[in-house]
Amino acid sequence: MSAPKLYHEPRSGPSRGAFLAAKAIGVPIEIEKVDLMKKEQPKESFLKINPQHCVPTLDDDGFILWESRAIASYLAEKFGKDDQWYPKDLRRRAVVNQRLYFDSSNLYVKIRAICYPILFMGETEIKTALKDDLNNSLKFLDGFLSNTKWVAGDNPTIADTSICASMSSILAVGWDLTDFPNIQRWFKDCASLPGFEENLEGAKTFGDAVKKNLKQ
Ligand SMILES: N[C@@H](CCC(=O)N[C@@H](CS)C(=O)NCC(=O)O)C(=O)O
Structure with a gap:
């Protein structure tokens, strides 16, 4: 049986989320790059x-499967050596899922709402309403992290790999985390996740592209 293939664009947060999950779980994956900039x-x-x-x-x-968080949970179920990355315990798994859905429907959506118009629609400023909206989500994330070391408990899970990828994108744009000390502490810990450096490289390329279009 051949290694699973991941169609991957390192600039994309969701794509890096699936990549980080695969690395964390320890699945040998074949990467096939899809360059979104070259369409x-x-x-x-x-x-x-x-x-x-x-x-x-x-x-x-x-x-064939798409949606980054569905990919992460599939890989964890199929290839995880134990259940650390996606706990089998009903309530622990429910919290991991809650954080994953928070990322998918809230945090990542707000990051995209800021970056997409700057990258592709000629916007040169981040609107105050969008900035406030994202900071509001970051307040919730900081709150999750005030109780636990990782976003869904005391061990890292696929909720961390997913949220780490989203946060890497917006941090590469230069987002100010002064008001969110727990996120700052957690993001430093994320450096221990396998594949973190490659994730940062992709996020940097993304962040540079956004910053290039921002009015100085
Ligand atoms: N919810 C999806 C989002 C996937 C997504 O929007 N991917 C974007 C890149 S960030 C993409 O492939 N865009 C190109 C296209 O849809 O044609 C996930 O988490 O996988």
């Missing part, structure tokens, strides 16, 4: 695999 995703060969043409996309021996 490689609408290519027919990729559309055949994922008609929604988004990264990350996983191909595990012909089983």
